[in-house]
Amino acid sequence: MKVTGIEEITFASREVAHCRRFFLDWGLRLVQETPLELLFESLNGCRVRVAHSDTPGLPPGLEPDPTLREVVWGVDGAEALAQARERLHGQPGWFDGGARIGCTDPNGLAVRLQVTRKRALKLSCARTNTWGERPRVNQPGPAYERAEPIEVGHVVFFVKDLQATSAFYEDTLGFVVSDRYPGRGHFMRCAPEGGHHDMFLLQPPEPRAGLNHVAFTVRDVHEVFGGGMHMARQGWSTELGPGRHPISSAIFWYFDSPAGALVEYYTDEDELTADWQPRDFSPGPTVFAEWAIKGGIDGHTRRQKDAPAPGAQFLTARSAP
Numbered sequence: 001m002k003v004t005g006i007e008e009i010t011f012a013s014r015e016v017a018h019c020r021r022f023f024l025d026w027g028l029r030l031v032q033e034t035p036l037e038l039l040f041e042s043l044n045g046c047r048v049r050v051a052h053s054d055t056p057g058l059p060p061g062l063e064p065d066p067t068l069r070e071v072v073w074g075v076d077g078a079e080a081l082a083q084a085r086e087r088l089h090g091q092p093g094w095f096d097g098g099a100r101i102g103c104t105d106p107n108g109l110a111v112r113l114q115v116t117r118k119r120a121l122k123l124s125c126a127r128t129n130t131w132g133e134r135p136r137v138n139q140p141g142p143a144y145e146r147a148e149p150i151e152v153g154h155v156v157f158f159v160k161d162l163q164a165t166s167a168f169y170e171d172t173l174g175f176v177v178s179d180r181y182p183g184r185g186h187f188m189r190c191a192p193e194g195g196h197h198d199m200f201l202l203q204p205p206e207p208r209a210g211l212n213h214v215a216f217t218v219r220d221v222h223e224v225f226g227g228g229m230h231m232a233r234q235g236w237s238t239e240l241g242p243g244r245h246p247i248s249s250a251i252f253w254y255f256d257s258p259a260g261a262l263v264e265y266y267t268d269e270d271e272l273t274a275d276w277q278p279r280d281f282s283p284g285p286t287v288f289a290e291w292a293i294k295g296g297i298d299g300h301t302r303r304q305k306d307a308p309a310p311g312a313q314f315l316t317a318r319s320a321p
């Protein structure tokens, strides 16, 4: 059985209209809409649902809304789903919806599995010329007016019991620990081969269950910058970014989300195999970010403090909404 990644997530919020505007600016496509529920898709068909808190049938939240209520993971075929059914049957909150099965994880989150429905994509991404390799020839690098996320790449939760929650994902779903804050946090990937983490579990000093952030994969660093600047121009507030994680090596940008906690654009995380040996780190700001800009950047950010205003504009500057 192989878990392939995140297929769908469900947020619950009382501010559905606010969330609608936020995720459209974020770059998701709205594919279905009712007064109580929005359904968005990313480029590869990964789904983001935003349900009004009063929607009947929603799984309970880890914390008061707005927050994430459910994560659906993909598996690589019908045989894998049958294996998962055997493994999960009898777990707390056991759910059998036929094509989608699941249970409740030890942290209280509704976890579901289905055969993956995401589409394979071929996208043209920025190629980087380095001293050793020069793949981009007679071609300018890309610049993005806004982001179009490819998929939900990882989810991050505060947990009450790191060992129990981590063991559930390792023993039942085949997740692998990539790196650790011993006793405090596990970066986990859903299969031995893949990106650095699909999930990060963090046990705060006073353990509690909750959402920390949901991260959306974009094509390259330029899309992180272009997407983030678009969000800033639309008036959404940066929590931290752009910046770079020493653990996973990814470039990131975090925004405050009306659907709960934070959302992140990220790209260029480490790719791992079964040969990777987990490393241990002590949590702290310099381990979280090699560098980061507090408050973000936008098209009006000046590199040259003496540049004349307001006439001088960067090539990439856009007018404010």
Ligand SMILES: [Fe+2]
Residues within 6 Å of the ligand: 154, 156, 213, 215, 264, 266
């Ligand atoms: Fe992240």
